[in-house]
Amino acid sequence: MKSSVITFPGSNCDRDMDVALRKFGFKNKMVWHNDIELPKSDLIVLPGGFSYGDYLRCGSMASKSRIMQSVIDFAKSGGLVMGICNGFQILVEAGLVPGVLLRNKYLEFICKNVFVKLDNKESIYFKNLDKEILELHIAHNEGNYFCTSDQLKEIKDNNQIAIYYCNKNGQIEDEFNPNGSIKNIAGIFNKEKNVLGMMPHPERMIDQSLSGEDGSLFFKNLINNIK
Amino acid sequence: MLVNEKVAIEHGLKIDEYKKICKLLRRTPNITELGIFSAMWNEHCSYKSSRLHLKKLPTKGKKVIQGPGENAGVVDIEDGDAIVFKIESHNHPSFIEPYQGAATGVGGIMRDVFTMGARPIANLNSIHFGSPQHKKTKNLLRGVVHGIGGYGNCMGVPTIAGQTSFDSSYNGNILVNAMTLGLVKKNKIFYSKAAGLNKPVIYVGSKTGRDGIHGASMASASFDEKIEEKKPTVQVGDPFTEKLLLEACLELMAGDSIIAIQDMGAAGLTSSSIEMASKGNLGIEINLNKVPCRETKMTPYEIMLSESQERMLIVLENGKEDLAKKIFDKWNLDFAVIGKTTNTKNIELFFDNEQVANIPVNTLVENSPLYDRKWKKSKLPKKNKIKKETLNKLKIKDVLKKILSNQNICSKEWIWQQYDHTVMGDTIQKPGGDSGVVRVHGTEKAVAATVDSSAVYCWAHPLTGGKQVVAESWRNLISVGATPIAITNCLNFGSPEKEENMGEFVECVQGIGEASKYLNFPVVSGNVSFYNQTKEIGIKPTPSIGGVGLIKNYKKMVTMDFKEINNLVILIGKTEGHIDQSLFARTILDEKNGPPPEINLFNEKNNGESLLNLIEKNYIRSAHDISLGGLITALSKMCIKGNRGIKLNKSKNLMNEIEYLFAEDQGRYLIEIKPEDLKNVSKILEKNSVYHENLGVIIDKEMIINEKTKLTIDELKSYNRNWLKNYMSA
Numbered sequence: 001m002k003s004s005v006i007t008f009p010g011s012n013c014d015r016d017m018d019v020a021l022r023k024f025g026f027k028n029k030m031v032w033h034n035d036i037e038l039p040k041s042d043l044i045v046l047p048g049g050f051s052y053g054d055y056l057r058c059g060s061m062a063s064k065s066r067i068m069q070s071v072i073d074f075a076k077s078g079g080l081v082m083g084i085c086n087g088f089q090i091l092v093e094a095g096l097v098p099g100v101l102l103r104n105k106y107l108e109f110i111c112k113n114v115f116v117k118l119d120n121k122e123s124i125y126f127k128n129l130d131k132e133i134l135e136l137h138i139a140h141n142e143g144n145y146f147c148t149s150d151q152l153k154e155i156k157d158n159n160q161i162a163i164y165y166c167n168k169n170g171q172i173e174d175e176f177n178p179n180g181s182i183k184n185i186a187g188i189f190n191k192e193k194n195v196l197g198m199m200p201h202p203e204r205m206i207d208q209s210l211s212g213e214d215g216s217l218f219f220k221n222l223i224n225n226i227k
Numbered sequence: 228m229l230v231n232e233k234v235a236i237e238h239g240l241k242i243d244e245y246k247k248i249c250k251l252l253r254r255t256p257n258i259t260e261l262g263i264f265s266a267m268w269n270e271h272c273s274y275k276s277s278r279l280h281l282k283k284l285p286t287k288g289k290k291v292i293q294g295p296g297e298n299a300g301v302v303d304i305e306d307g308d309a310i311v312f313k314i315e316s317h318n319h320p321s322f323i324e325p326y327q328g329a330a331t332g333v334g335g336i337m338r339d340v341f342t343m344g345a346r347p348i349a350n351l352n353s354i355h356f357g358s359p360q361h362k363k364t365k366n367l368l369r370g371v372v373h374g375i376g377g378y379g380n381c382m383g384v385p386t387i388a389g390q391t392s393f394d395s396s397y398n399g400n401i402l403v404n405a406m407t408l409g410l411v412k413k414n415k416i417f418y419s420k421a422a423g424l425n426k427p428v429i430y431v432g433s434k435t436g437r438d439g440i441h442g443a444s445m446a447s448a449s450f451d452e453k454i455e456e457k458k459p460t461v462q463v464g465d466p467f468t469e470k471l472l473l474e475a476c477l478e479l480m481a482g483d484s485i486i487a488i489q490d491m492g493a494a495g496l497t498s499s500s501i502e503m504a505s506k507g508n509l510g511i512e513i514n515l516n517k518v519p520c521r522e523t524k525m526t527p528y529e530i531m532l533s534e535s536q537e538r539m540l541i542v543l544e545n546g547k548e549d550l551a552k553k554i555f556d557k558w559n560l561d562f563a564v565i566g567k568t569t570n571t572k573n574i575e576l577f578f579d580n581e582q583v584a585n586i587p588v589n590t591l592v593e594n595s596p597l598y599d600r601k602w603k604k605s606k607l608p609k610k611n612k613i614k615k616e617t618l619n620k621l622k623i624k625d626v627l628k629k630i631l632s633n634q635n636i637c638s639k640e641w642i643w644q645q646y647d648h649t650v651m652g653d654t655i656q657k658p659g660g661d662s663g664v665v666r667v668h669g670t671e672k673a674v675a676a677t678v679d680s681s682a683v684y685c686w687a688h689p690l691t692g693g694k695q696v697v698a699e700s701w702r703n704l705i706s707v708g709a710t711p712i713a714i715t716n717c718l719n720f721g722s723p724e725k726e727e728n729m730g731e732f733v734e735c736v737q738g739i740g741e742a743s744k745y746l747n748f749p750v751v752s753g754n755v756s757f758y759n760q761t762k763e764i765g766i767k768p769t770p771s772i773g774g775v776g777l778i779k780n781y782k783k784m785v786t787m788d789f790k791e792i793n794n795l796v797i798l799i800g801k802t803e804g805h806i807d808q809s810l811f812a813r814t815i816l817d818e819k820n821g822p823p824p825e826i827n828l829f830n831e832k833n834n835g836e837s838l839l840n841l842i843e844k845n846y847i848r849s850a851h852d853i854s855l856g857g858l859i860t861a862l863s864k865m866c867i868k869g870n871r872g873i874k875l876n877k878s879k880n881l882m883n884e885i886e887y888l889f890a891e892d893q894g895r896y897l898i899e900i901k902p903e904d905l906k907n908v909s910k911i912l913e914k915n916s917v918y919h920e921n922l923g924v925i926i927d928k929e930m931i932i933n934e935k936t937k938l939t940i941d942e943l944k945s946y947n948r949n950w951l952k953n954y955m956s957a
Contacts, residue, residue: 009559010467012383016652048650050381053467109376109645139380139647201649209655209666209781 001026001226003043006071008033008062013048013085013203020203021045024219033065042226043080044071046087048139048201058101058142059089068094080124080226081195085140088187088197097188097197098155099147104140105180111139113211114178116186116200117166120159123193129221133170134214136200138178138186143199145181145188155188162187162196228258238265238441244596251590259528259576259584264591266441266494266532267501270757273595276723277755280736285744290712291751292413298339298490299409300751301416302713304777308667309413310674311345314353314406314717314773316756320461321403325370329354330378330464331536332405337382338490341473342539344417344480345409348651349665350379350386352405353678353717353771357398359634359954364393367401369955374464375405376645381466382473385654386646387663390678390771393634396686399761404717406678406773410667417480419489421507421542421568426486428500428511428566429548431555432472432538434521438463439495439534468537468560475558476539484547491538497531499540500566501574505592507542510571515578519561527576527583542568602729607688611807611821618885623859623936626815626885630856631863631946633814634954641951655781659868661706661852662774666781673781675709677774681855682767684823687808689731689768693738694826698893700774701746702852705835706896708785708842709776714743716753716772721765723757731768732757739770745828746835748774785842787851789869794848794925795902796865796873800834800895801918802858804886810856811889830894830918837915838896844911846904853895859888861897862922863930863943872929872940875922884933899925 003026007014014030021028021043029039033051038044052061062068068090075081075096083091091097104110117133118126147155155161165184166172177184179199187198205215228234235245238261248264249255256264270276286294292309293301299313317332337347354371357364368391379386384407439462479485487507489499496518504511515527521535543551548564555562569575574591576584630636643658655673656664662677679699685692697714704711716739721728743750759766778784789796806812807821841847849869853861866872878887900908905921912919930938 010381010470012381012470012650016650019652049383050467050470053381053465055467108373109380109647111380111647111649112644137649139649141380204649204652206652209784210652211649211657 001042001223002040003028003045004031004039004041005045005047006031006033006067008051008065010051010053011047011049013201016203017045017047020206020215020219023206025223031067033067035067036070038070038074043082044074046083046090048085048087051086051090057093059086059093062090063093072096075195078192078194083197084201085199088199089142091195091197096195097190098151099145099188101142102144102146103142104144109141110178114138114200115166115168116163117170117172118163119161120189123189124225125196125222127225129217131217133166133168134218135212136202136214137204137211138200140199143179143181145185147182152182158191160189160191161185162189163198230255230258230261235261238262239269240265244268251594252586259531260586262528262532263497263584263586266497267591268595272494272498274755275596276598276600276757277732278597279599280733284736284740284750286749286751288713288747288749291749294751295753297418298342300713300715301343302751302775303413304667304672304674307413309411309416310775311340311343311409311411312407312715312773312775313339313752314404314678314715314771315339315754316717316719317403317405318401318719318756318759321371322401324461325367326374326377327461327463329371329374329403331462332403333375333378334464334466334469334536335492336405336407337384337469338492340407340409341476342417342488342490343411344415345411346477347384347407347409349408349663349676350384350405351663351676351678351773352389353680355392355394355397355402355769357393357401358395359393361398365955371403372642372645378464378466380647382470383650385648385650385665386643387648387654387665388658388677389643390680391639391642394682394767396767399764400759400766402719402759402769404771406715408674408676408775415480417485417488419487419503419506421487421503421509423486424568424570426545426568427543427548427564428513428568429541429543429551430518430538430563430565431541432560433465433468433535434519434561435530435533436521436535437525437529437533440529440532462534462536464536471558471560472537472539475555475560478554479551484544484551485541486544487542489540491540493534495532495534501588501591503540503542504574504588508572510569510573510575510588511566512569512575513566515576517563517565519563527578600723600729601726602733603726605689605730605734608820608822611818613806613816615883617816618883621815621885623885623888623932624938626811626889627859627863628946629814630810630860631943632950633810634950636810636856636860637950638948639951640948641955655784656707656786660787661703662709664707664778664784671780673778673784675704675707675776675778677703678771679703680769680771682769683808685731685735685770686767687821687823689734690738691823691826693735693770694742695823695893696770696772697739697742697746697748698826698831699854700772701748701831701835702896704774704776705838706785706787706850706852708783709778710839711746711748711774711776713749713751714772714774716750716770718753718755719759719766719769719771720757721760728765735768735770742826742828746832783842785847785850787849787865787868789865789871789899789925790848792871792925792927793902794899795905796922796925797898797900797908798858798895798920798922799838799898799917800830801892802887802890802895803892804882804890805892806886806890809889809891824891824893826893833915834894834896834917837912837917838898841908841911846900846908847898848901849899851897853897855891857889857891863947865897866930866940867943867947870940872926873923874926874931
């Protein structure tokens, strides 16, 4: 299976994602933001970081960089595109998934483990996963997902909510919401479910010595689903 | 502008120093030259008050590849790998503008490390604030934490450990010390020594602006009520540009184009160019019109003294300009050939086709002032006699509650949760442990790092305090299973022109030297920050020690959380009941006098090495060193982290129980072992003559100190975890 990770100026989880994808069997290529063409890929990943310093709105500059037109075309033709953290912000800015990501409710960067509940177990990203509640890691300043009530209705109707913040038993309550996201939303699909944006970093949870191993489950399952 | 004594004094020079400049040049300097002298001769850059004493520190060792004198120290971690590391202060700017001050402190130290060819793999920091009740403390703390996070998070370098303290002596002068570790191949280390004639001198990175002019001079003066006016001298950080600069530099360094490289830190273009020329025993010629500027009509004086961030100076091999330019263009960074190396041994500056400065390099460096300041020796204070009745009136539970929720003991999660501590995917011990630990990417090795200081001990008796900080750093590394390699030090003191402060400095340095020599734990880099005082009030002497150690197999790393019920807890090291200068004495008894606990270097070494031996043999399930707050505080933390309790054995000694539990005797550790290993562990400890006690047994969810005193783990957690969070949200 072939994957590509896009490196924007200021990306800083690109290497981590490369390590994770390779570990679970992807043949991964790093792609420079200024390139025009994507290598042949089964999965495109927009990694975390601070693309263009996030000096305008997070992800907005990156969403206009040269490679993004190809990424958008790839997504529109049904290709799998996953954006993690800053990558999620870029997807939102590029209009590939609905909504916006605001500054965290308490105005502080948060780096910690959280529990998330997966919705939409039929999607190619999650189907066949034994676990419904994963422990993943977040590290962001702008992960507060927001959308209008009309949009919310639409994404609910279309089954686009991918993951929710919850506790270890899967309860989705305010007190387990780390950043103020509407309805505890941690990740979201496009209508067709081939594009996934999420704040948590599965690539930081890929071996026992790190914060945990639930990221491994996610990647192992993903490559099997794509095969 | 005409230069005279008055102008020189305004530049922070002393009259004698100005006279010396005129004598060395055999003429009156022009304003640009005066600016250059003032930048090079201030305390921050010249170490004029400290050099004599720093020379006495042990800086060599089998593992030392590069000691002090370069951008950072370098140590060998085997297999061709090396760790580059250094700690540096950014105290003065952080007090004036906490966010930018702290952010640029982090940016500056990372540049020092990647200038040497190393990719930064971990950040640490030691930050000290005034009393929590002081009106400025909360905002300063918030600003500094946001600044450290803002820069480090954007760079994608994990912040893996740190230290935070509060003490009223920092009310008018907070401390922000930032440390970075980088990983490099031993044969790809870059230095700042220029070599060869007519080699192109290259400027890369951000453009030069008017920010930070005379920043280094500000850092060499005391504060007064007009301090807010100095805000324009604080630099502004741009971590995004630094991230690009890092990647571009490492890309260029992969080839063989670079002869020498130096970041533009304090005193900007001035110190970087002079340093490279001085080390190479060469001259440098610079055309200032070629320097990329952000603002119009900048004068030579401003260009030379600007402390704009994220800039580097490189001496390239001839003919490599195009190749280098291509890399910096790719990363959208400025690139300009601004001059060349010469054989004049002078720094010559040109602007609008005129020579605007011509100074022999050696006058700026070797001939810089050197002072043997007067200093006062301090006496070891007399021990306090603490009445037994006073102690007997106290309830252990009440005392423990106060100690665990004390601002200097409580959990600092509110702080480190704002730092990305897991990016790069190799952090295997997060903040909150004895040391932070990161794996050496793609290997079985891991590097442990810790930063420590004990201002109260140093204040009570600088010589003992200096030794103690080094010993604590050593213990923190050993507690995670790392073999200590070397240290970096950030020496924060008051004015060297006051005999008391200078005495504190001299004796702390002596203590640091004695301990690091004995423990074979050499000093490979560091920085001195004097004049940490507002008007006449200086800070408590605060040397921060950054320690680095190696874990050969990261799977053998040890953490402090209690692991398993029925395991035994052993205390290593002897408890004498030293209460003076303990947190207990200061907060419960309100007793501020007395000597700090004694440091017995033989025991430190012996206890530490014996514990490492036990770790190597896989006997240790968890370990933690005992420091501030004493035995019971250390035990509480192990319980909290492991969500396990302990039942203490009835103590056989005759000491008062409070003294036993809260004393801060040094050289002690707590270890958890399996019951079946007791015999073997005891045998090893006895063979090495290590004093140890069988302290108790791990149980579920309760700490049973004696028949009358029991606490649940939830109680311990609530004491320990809430203070800072509540303070910051109040």
